[in-house]
Amino acid sequence: MSMNMGWKEEEDASPDVQKFCNEVKASIEKKLGKKSIYNAINFRAVETKILYIAKVHVGNNECVHLKMSQSLPCYGGEVKLEQFQYPKSKEDDIEPF
Template identity: 60%
Template sequence: MQNVYLFIQVKKDLEDKIGQKSVYNALTFRVTDTEIQYIAKVNVGEDECAHVKISQTLPCYGEEVKLVDYQFPKKMLDIIEPF
C-alpha cells in the first residue's frame, strides 16, 4: 500500500504535465535501483496510460516524494521499462 501512497503524492504533478484531469490510479510499481525510485504505469482513461518515475528520499533525509520523469502517451499493453 505504500507504493499507492507514493503515487497519490505526485498525482497532481502528473495531471499538470500531461494535461489530464482523470488520472485514477497506479497499476504497477517496480523499484528501479538502490536509491528509492519507482516506476509506475498509471491509467489516465480508456486504454491510455502514463509511465511515471517517482523518487523518495530516505527517512533520514525527510522522505520527500517527487515526480522525476514521465512518458506519455502509453497504452495499457505497453510494457513498463526503466527510463
Template identity: 55%
Template sequence: MKHTAAMSLPWKETESFTAQMEKFCSKVRADVEKRIGKKTVFNNLNFRATDTEIQYIAKVHVGGNDCVHVKISQDLPCYGEEVKLIDFQFPKKRDDEIEPF
C-alpha cells in the same frame, strides 16, 4: 527517450500495485497532470523498483486505454522521505511494458 543512467540501475521485475505505491502516485499526481492535463482516472496498475535506490516507475491508468509511466523517487528517512516526480512517459497504453527510462 531512454537515459543511460537509468539503464545502469538494477531494476527489479514488474510487481502488482501496493498501498505504498498508490500513496506515492497520489503525491505526484498534481505534477503529472500539470504536464499531461487533468484526468478523471488516476489508478496505479503496477510498478518496478530499483534494488539500490528508493526509486520506482509506476504504470498509472488515466482513462480508456491510456496510461502514463511515472518515475518516482523517495528520499531516505533521514532526509524526510519526500516523494518526488523525476520523469514521466505519456502517452502509454495498458499493455505497454514498464521499461526503465
C-alpha cells in the same frame, strides 16, 4: 554491461506505490491536464527501493509511466517526480528510462 542497473521485475502496484503516485499527481496534472482516473497498475523498483517506475491508468486505454524518487526517511521521505512517459497503453511494459 547490463542497462538493468538493479531494476527488479514488474509487480502489481501496492497501496504504497499508489500513495507515491498520488504524491506526484499534481505535477502530472499540470503537464497532462486533469484525468478522471488515476490508479497505479504495476511498478518496478530499484533494489534500494528509492527509485520507482509506475504505470498509472488515467482513463480509457491511456496510461502514464512515472519515474519517481523517494528521499531517505532521515531527509523527510519526500517523493519527487523525476520523469514521465505519455501516452502509454495498458499493454505497454514498464521499461527503465
